[in-house]
Amino acid sequence: MEKRLIKKEALAGIAKRIAEDVTVYAPVRVEENVLFKVLEKGEEPLFTYQNSKNAPKNFFFPRSEVMLRYTRTPKGVEFTAEELFARDGVLMGARPCDARSFVLLDMLFDQEKYKDPYYIEKRNRTTVVSLACAKPPYRECFCTSVGGHPVDDKGADVLITDIGDVFLVEFVTPKGEKLLKYFGDQKADAASEEKKAAVAAAAEAALTWKIATHEVKEKLDRNFNSPFWDGIHKKCLACGTCTFLCPTCHCFDISDEMKYDDGRRLRNWDSCMFPLFTKETSGHNPRPTQKERWRQRVMHKFSYYPENFGAIACVGCGRCVQSCPVNIDIRKIVAEAMELA
């Protein structure tokens, strides 16, 4: 594996240089929020941020995406496949939890049985440069409880770690190595690797919330009909904040929009928290109240995903914990589920 050292101040410049050649997605301060967005000319990327408000999944799985277009003509309806929108891009500065979310999303969108061309095309053409959490940014972080780590290269093509005075840059995959030319030629020595190991150990120790989340599946499966589910949802507003900010939530809904004779078929994010979720055309909804919808949210992440793909569908980023307007804390729910028989 190629490894380089760069000056910390150099990273923003490197991002801007890459942006001259391909599209760069980077964290940018927009008023009060730090958001991942396409880096425009003259815009300053921010690499001293904690984590972004929105998860970067948007670049592979946009909130709205046109799948096909059609036109009503006297001869019938004509369909045109939407050109797969994709450009070569580099996602700069994703946190390890967010980078790991791509591995989890790949399991669904790029599986043997189903291949999602819209997602795969964008994913293949994007290089992920991740920025390790030398210090876990929030008290709400719990990546190690769900199989991640603050200094982790899963899902990353390049991993950058703050090892004190400089950044250690590791080119994890061949795709990542293509970016070598932007990162100078100061090779990393053995000492910097030792430093990285120390940073990783300290970061792990700094995480305050730890629980053996993988053991919860069994409990959940046994308690599908438990009164446990009666309490969680009561104060839930049924908004989409938690799922829209979540890096791993991926439910979508397909709808058609017509203007005069022109129509487009769109795929939009859906949310298990919305009352319309899984409502059928007949009017029947197998998940009629917020109780069943909340059970779905927990089961999907901590039981069904492990069952289908062998991994928990939560990366422990803490976004839902921080941003839920009524403080429904998924960590607390999991901890309480562990106490079930």
Added chain:
Amino acid sequence: MENIEKKMREEARRLLEEKRVDVLIGYEAGTLPLTATPCFITAPEEAERLVWNRFCNHNLAKYVHDVISQHRNSQKRVKPEDRKKKVVGVVARGCTTRSIVIHLQERQYGRDEVVIIGVPCTGYADRRKVSQALGGEAVLEGALEGDVIRAVTEGGEKKIAVADVLADNCRTCRFNNPIISDVMAGEAAPPMNPEAEYDEVTAFENLPIEERWAYFVKEMGKCIRCYACRQACPSCYCPVCFVEQSRPAWVGISDDPSDTQVFQIMRLYHMVGRCVDCGSCVSVCPMGVDLRKFLKKLDKDAFELFQNRAGSSLEDLPPLSRHRENDNEDFIYHPEIGGHNT
């Protein structure tokens, strides 16, 4: 505030003990520092969980409506003679009671279905302002000491005066004491600063139209259509929101900016004479969209044109719920005469 909290717990306990309410909605401490969160209690001993402090930001009237309407729906399949009434107790400050007044005026439930523990309010802390005052640093530990928030962050300990981080709606609140209540958990609170209520709106009104439109476009551009604003609002209680209707589809659900603007304009207009400026929609919005500017504008119009302040008295019906021969109508556009406010 400690006294109000104590009294509130006592009253809550009594209501549950005497079975005067089936469920009581109040606030409890959150899992994150410097937060409070809505809670539902049904047993007298749970009253000890209740808190009343500067972090109680939600308008709980939303839940009163939800609980009663869900219960009423569930009773539809019960024989009329076997139907049971569900009585909801609620901890309510000024704006919460205004929302209850609106519900009552709009005949959403009866006065006998809700028992109000009125709390005098001196305003809540805006979590965004707290975060800004801390330079965005994560709060490791926090506590409220009188009117001062003590927060420990990586950078050390900081003290913030609550007065400096009050929510905008609280600063200029006109009705910080309950409009209606069944029991009061304390003496009336001193007034806030209602004279300044429309200062920001007036300043906004005086901007050139292009700037106002640009501001609207910019703010709505941040919206991710999570609908937290709608979901948190006690006045947004339609069983099926226009956004979710599909025959006809009034507004597209994609991220097309004009669809988002239409959603927002329609929601805003549904709030005319019905918004109590509780700030819930603003505080829940994950993206920090400035909804209040536009809500306040409509509120000002409703007051200036119809002399109505939403939910300020049971007798004064909202402008869109009543008919008056001599209602002001010169804002209605007439092709020959023109119209006011165009």
